[in-house]
Amino acid sequence: MRIGLIGAGPWAGMTQAPALAGHPDVMFSGVWGRRPEAAAALADAHGTAAFTGDEGIEALFAVSDAVAFAVPPDVQAPLAARAAAAGRHLLLDKPVATNVAAARAAARAAQDAQVASVVFCTLRFAADTAPWVAEQAAADGWFTAHAQWLGSLYSDDSDSPFAASPWRREKGGLWDVGPHALSALLPVLGDVTTLSAGRGPADTVHLVLRHTSGASSTVTLGLSAPGKAAGTSLVLLGERGRAELPEGWGDPVDSFRRAVDALLGAARTGQAHDCDIHFGVRLTEILAEAEELLAGTAP
Template identity: 65%
Template sequence: MTTPETPLRIGLAGTGPWARNTHAPALAAHPGAVLSGVWGRRAEAAAELAAAHGAPAHSGDTGLDELFAASDAIAFALPPDVQAPLAARAAEAGCHLIMDKPVATTVDGARLVAEAAEQARVASVVFCTLRFAPRTSAWIAEQGAVGDWFTARAEWIGALWAPGADSEYAASPWRRERGGLWDVGPHALSVLIPLLGDVTGLTAARGPSDAHHLVLRHTSGASSTVTLALGAPVAATGVEVVLRGEHGVAELPKWDGAVEAFAAAVDALITSVRTGEAHPCDVRFGLRLTELLAEAEALAGTGE
């Protein structure tokens, strides 16, 4: 049991590039948290990452239970449909949750986690980078206060698999299978929904490679368009969110590094644990994102 004076013990599930580059260094350096252990499906990978940050290593099914027992919360850096059942299990063990986006790529998988967290009364945060990176989170708050937006355009276009591209995330099987819709779609929606309201209507179509084009209507009455891709040419890449309304035009600023953003997500979880107040970007929001992306995928079809 934690008190306001004691750090939150946060275990890390996952040993891949995202865990190694972002989660582990952020948790090890956070003044309000202690990295209570690292779990991996491969014992060697868990031992290497844990040793780099002075934490215990765990692997296998028994090791996962050991990590839960040693932790107040679990941060997940695993493929979405691997993390979902493990997160539900962590919640049932009484652990708070920091989940990667998307929570799952099936509605049933995302609902499993949301219901487990609700039944266990644990706090949760879904790490949508733009919601926590200091510059972009401040921009979202500022534009939300302005309000009365007429329309918005969001584009997140990457080139993970293009000739000449150099990213260790290109080796991710789930990204290759599910593409930009599922990998970067949560980022775009996590900005648009708090500014324009929940989505009341959605259409979607496939473009070249893995590109998806979405047209959304929101509860505020505003509309938005979203373009998502990871298979674009290198020269075509970029990220933009542009709002237009009676007060003019607002553009999303460049954001800080992922480690700083993840540290802010840890801050958000700690606050939620201490206060008992749910964060807006929690597993219930993660479930809503999965519902919308699954609908878009079904409407767009295979594109063949």
């Protein structure tokens, strides 16, 4: 399958581009970037073509069967709708959008065009965490869960290339790491039926969720923790006792290759993947509801 990449920033350079270039069943058909020099550098590094500007997007679509995305979510969603309308399969980053209407529009375009879609929720494709989520989802009797995703992007000693991301600065941990937590909780405990939300220090937020299984969960999310306080955990408690998400998510390039495999399989069989664009829309809906609740609380 010919797969093009929209995006030429740090995440594209670290993950999507090397995964596409090294996948045995993919022809890496090109890189589109908003900055011509970044698109050219990334394309040159992987022996493919560079595209930029609005005409460049159409040119990338013309030489691709599918499009992968590594751009901010509210840039991604309308471009995904255009790609789907052009008949291109979609390999999306999380979150699909931070705007519910835009996410739903992209999903409608994918459904109308009958193209395959996969959202790269890392936990659902990483070698250690994906089978753990599947194992817990197959079990019954979960009573409650506690998840914590705290990053230190904005601590004084941070050297993360993602700290300069304007959309992360604006939207915070709710939107950046919230999809990770939900992508693991929903398949195990079921969809969210009710939620409440409160603010913590800086961009930290706390969510309390009820799920269709009857279980509850609490989720703490943020990007502004001190370095020594940063970390992730997810603990399930129920009739089987305690289950904890394995530490470490492995190599993101390998995980993205598994997401590519999932897209190839969905395109070949016509069977939707569990992490398709409709799942991505549901994540956006839940996070948007939390954001609306938080808007009524003191900063």
